Amino acid sequence: MDHLIEFWPILKRLVKYAIPWKKKIMLAFFFLIIGSTAEVIGPILISYFMNNIVSKHKFYFTSIIFIIIAFIFLQILAVFFNYFQSIYFNKIAVKIINKLRNDVMDSAIKQPIYQFDSQPIGQIISKVTNDTEVIKELYDTVFPILFRSITLIIIILCAMFTLEWHMAMIATLIIPLIIIIMLSYQKKSTPLLRNVRYCLANINNKFNETINGINVIQQFRQQNRFKKSIHYSSQLHYLARMKILKLDGFLLRPLLSLISAIILCSFIFSFSCLKNEIFEVGILYAFITYLGRLNEPLISITIQQSTLQQSIVAGERIFSLIDSKKQQYGKNKKILKTGKINIRNLSFSYDKNQKNILNNINIDIPSKSFVALVGHTGSGKSTLANLLMGYYPIKNGDIYLDEKPISSISHCILRENILMVQQDPVILADTFFSNIALGKEISEKKIWEILKIVNLHSLVKSMPKGLYSILGEEGNTLSVGQKQLLSIARILAKNPKILILDEATANIDSETEKLIQKTLTSITVNTTLIVIAHRLSTIIDADIILVLDKGKIVEFGTHKQLLNFKGYYSKMYHFQISKYY
Incomplete structure (x- = not known):
């Protein structure tokens, strides 16, 4: 039966x-x-x-x-x-x-x-x-x-x-x-x-x-x-x-x-x-x-x-x-006043049968600071960024945003205050305006200002319908670099308390990258900036550089301090210098 x-x-x-x-x-x-x-x-x-x-x-x-x-x-x-x-x-x-x-x-x-x-x-x-x-x-x-x-x-x-x-x-x-x-x-x-x-x-x-x-x-x-x-x-x-x-x-x-x-x-x-x-x-x-x-x-x-x-x-x-389990969020709807981040005894694995991707991470990130995460592929940088975004439940350890456990923060507050620009941004088959505003009430004047900052205004002006030109499926009418610039423009329209960049400038030419770096550095007036970078020349001005290896923080400090320490970071930096120059 x-x-x-x-x-x-x-x-x-x-x-x-x-x-x-x-x-x-x-x-x-x-x-x-x-x-x-x-x-x-x-x-x-x-x-x-x-x-x-x-x-x-x-x-x-x-x-x-x-x-x-x-x-x-x-x-x-x-x-x-x-x-x-x-x-x-x-x-x-x-x-x-x-x-x-x-x-x-x-x-x-x-x-x-x-x-x-x-x-x-x-x-x-x-x-x-x-x-x-x-x-x-x-x-x-x-x-x-x-x-x-x-x-x-x-x-x-x-x-x-x-x-x-x-x-x-x-x-x-x-x-x-x-x-x-x-x-x-x-x-x-x-x-x-x-x-x-x-x-x-x-x-x-x-x-x-x-x-x-x-x-x-x-x-x-x-x-x-x-x-x-x-x-x-x-x-x-x-x-x-x-x-x-x-x-x-x-x-x-x-x-x-x-x-x-x-x-x-x-x-x-x-x-x-x-x-x-x-x-x-x-x-x-x-x-x-x-x-x-x-x-x-x-x-x-x-x-x-x-x-x-x-x-x-x-x-x-x-x-x-x-009926399947939905993404779980907390009920705390109090606005985050700062972009302060505290990570305590954080360990994580995607599967309980696998080894930990992150092991006993402890770090304090002050509000409105510029923090860089560096390390070899598989060291846990992107995993840490995903946990900061609240994408995965934390079973061992805690992450605090503005001194609130991330598990207690509501969906609307979390998504309003912490955003990420990924290496492969998702572009909607819609207008430039809609792709930047994403439902938020924002004036055309503000959109044009943002496009100038990310160096896309000339491209948009050259298109038949300007801001209301329709992009192709997955933004296939744009280059990879233009997609990344557009994804950064979205962030500038939101002004989050915490911004994570996961190799977001990897496919942008050097001149445009310097412009973006200047822009991103300027937003630390109101925003905590966390950058995952393989190209170490982009993060030499970071307030704190965290070096990860096999899921552990093996070094941290400023660019100069880490060079003087002559450890992991120093070897990575000098290898890249010799490679490019």
């Missing part, structure tokens, strides 16, 4: 999304009942015609015209109301999916940063796009068909029992058989459908990886390898789909058609044996017609099992994302 335990809670949760539109659903359901009733009354009219006019040879023109007009009217009524119920259900489905997609996306962007370290982006994209689209079918196809089919079945059975209850009892035998088939299908299809969704998400991930790395793939002539990889993933998806199709082919329409044929034979046998006692030709016609009509909604219900199961599996994946 485990599959039932998984099935019903997810279905119940998906149905709850429809509650805000319950009035429109009731109206659509009313249209559905009227349309279905009009469909079912038609065979009763034909049955009356056969029993009372054809069999008795009473061909009254008025009666025949009345029956014809009534039959045509009922068919038009059925088409009219079925059309409107379909429109209503589809409108409701689109609104529900918009709400669900927003919830999924909201949950995705609130994921802890470490989730993106281990989870392929394609898997998340698949949940937001493909899985929500599958669930859309639940609302605009499955539910309407189920409602309509159940309504038709009830009305048809009522009509059958009204006409002749003996044959109606025979017809009802099909229902428990259908229920057994549906339960069997549900049990066997769930793991197969779950595998289908996983394979599809894997294909999305492969495509995402291929498109993002297209430069490297073409440069190293890896097209065939990636083509084979995508082909292999597609083949796995094909095989998974074929298993579902084979199951559908056996348990759904063929088996149902066989059961319907057996019931029809029972009708014919009953009529042959008992026709002189209770049955009339018109009743037999009506029952044969109703069996065909009854067969279709039953087949529709069974066929929808496949889509229903896909929706449940998609819902399971989506709710796993929605």
